[in-house]
Amino acid sequence: NAGVTQTPKFQVLKTGQSMTLQCAQDMNHNSMYWYRQDPGMGLRLIYYSASEGTTDKGEVPNGYNVSRLNKREFSLRLESAAPSQTSVYFCASRTDRAQGQPQHFGDGTRLSIL
């Protein structure tokens, strides 16, 4: 049972390059999320998607775009990478069939922008 799968696990980019982080879940969850984790900042929400075809901004959406391609996949795109986007990115998903269910996380992508 794979759960939430993120690719790639590591990536180094140059300033100005573009990049898409992929996320897929096999748990038939409706809700999916993208967070970034920076030292001393915890996890901060970038975007989330309540269902296929819908997306909403989180706390730190600037510089990012997302696509909910289908129920399984939710990608995060950096159109023009900046050093401030160096971070660890986590994708998560959750069922909405019952209230208060925890989010399931992928293993993260460490992204460095030079």
Add this chain to the structure above:
Amino acid sequence: AQTVTQSQPEMSVQEAETVTLSCTYDTSENNYYLFWYKQPPSRQMILVIRQEAYKQQNATENRFSVNFQKAAKSFSLKISDSQLGDTAMYFCAFMKRDLSGNTPLVFGKGTRLSVIA
């Protein structure tokens, strides 16, 4: 907007001892859920424990238990009989309850716990 505060950036505990990690939150909601997640050096985010705000009974999971004080908006995590494998970053998180069922988590900044042999 909700905020979650973890006032202890780092803590350490001797193996087999008990340690308590603090978490406070600010919200005007009455119905919500609280979580503790563990992040070991492998970077995985692992659910430790979950608490429903409308339940007064404190949640427990083996060596992990919480002290939930709704009026004080406090949600501390107690780890008993600490083990070396408990060494990790611990995050407290808040999620409000709504009909959509898809509200995001709001995280604290984390507490880095080191268990010393």
